[in-house]
Amino acid sequence: EVQLVESGGTVVQPGGSLRLSCAASGFAFDTFSMHWVRQRPGKGLEWVSLINRRADVAYYADSVKGRFIISRDNSENSLYLQMYSLTTDDTAVYYCAKEARGTQFVTFDFWGQGTLVTVSS
């Protein structure tokens, strides 16, 4: 059974930093690209970042470029999102999502339950 379990969400002050983790199991983690998608309270989905299976290619939404860094450790079946210079606009539930086999970029067949990041003073 595929499982994605995010952790690391908490309350952080504006300007602060935070690292999210996503523990993957039930599939060959090192053969799939992985994504972070967020959802602000009561709002829609917003794509944040993706990393390819070899971790040598990463892309970011303009809203987080230069502040967030996506990474992965295939030996630990884990995905990470390091977030810097956080603002209240970054308050959201952050989901990790697995890209479906044989598709590119926009088909996510499994999602985690999400972890809530609250940026507040």
Add this chain to the structure above:
Amino acid sequence: QSALTQPASVSGSPGQSITISCTGTRSDVGTYNLLSWYQQRPGKAPRVLIYEVSKRPAGVSYRFSGSKSGNTASLTISGLQADDEGDYFCCSYAVSNTPIVVFGGGTRLTVL
């Protein structure tokens, strides 16, 4: 890169069909067939309904279908059921300075 445009809400009675539109530009929907649709129920993670414009993953009901014309993609739900209530999001590949992914703003479906 702006979000794709979806109607904020749609409604229909059980048994009816409804269509949700998703309008982009030539930089995303109009050029690429990398477009998916997701259903999200309250408090839950999204679930993929349609990928690559019109393909249905295993386990998704035939009542869900997708299409595209020009810069606009559409999701049609036939034979509406109460269980279909929720939020629906389209999602497209796009190219800005680098490849990116863009979601629609979401459509709340109410089954009357």
